[in-house]
Amino acid sequence: MNSSIAKIAGIVSIVAGVLFVLAGGVTWGLITTNLAEQNITVAEDSTFLPGNDVNGPFSAFAEAQIINTHAMAATEGRTYAELGAEVRAAEEAGDTALAEELQGQRTTVMNASFLRASLFTSVVSYGVAALVMGLGVLLAVSGLAFRSLAPATAPRATAPAAAPATEPLVPATA
Secondary structure, eight states, rough: OOOHHHHHHHHHHHHHHHHHHHHHHHHHHHHHHHHHHTOOOOOOTOSSSSTOBSOHHHHHHHHHHHHHHHHHTTTOOHHHHHHHHHHHHHTTTHHHHHHHHHHHHHHHHHHHHHHHHHHHHHHHHHHHHHHHHHHHHHHHHHHHHHHHOOOOOOOOOOOOOOOOOOOOOOOOOO
């Protein structure tokens, strides 16, 4: 009975492992295809993968980092929230020109945040796809181990046939 459970668990693990590897691979391919269709190139001033097409987890991460660098340079290091407070202060002071300039910088930071979030979503999706593929390999290997531990079912041997009954040899009397 235990060997049949191990065999079934092995088969289920192998099938699930193969499905996980396929699902992770398809996900990886879809992310790559969608990123490549955007025709994004890592900025030349990036410290990591400059000039590379964004079509994988590392190039997506590199582009997200340089977008942040550019946004912070455009706003002298001020964040979206900090610029919001400065816009309000400029409006309260009646300096509409400064408020509009700061609002433009705030919009730049907001757009940069959206772009970075999209790229980081791709990076996380690549990680999940890799995790699923890794789990698939582990499941398949575990399934193979279960199958190898389950002894092969051998046909049951039948008991040897009993020897035919013979009459005891009795010495003949004369």
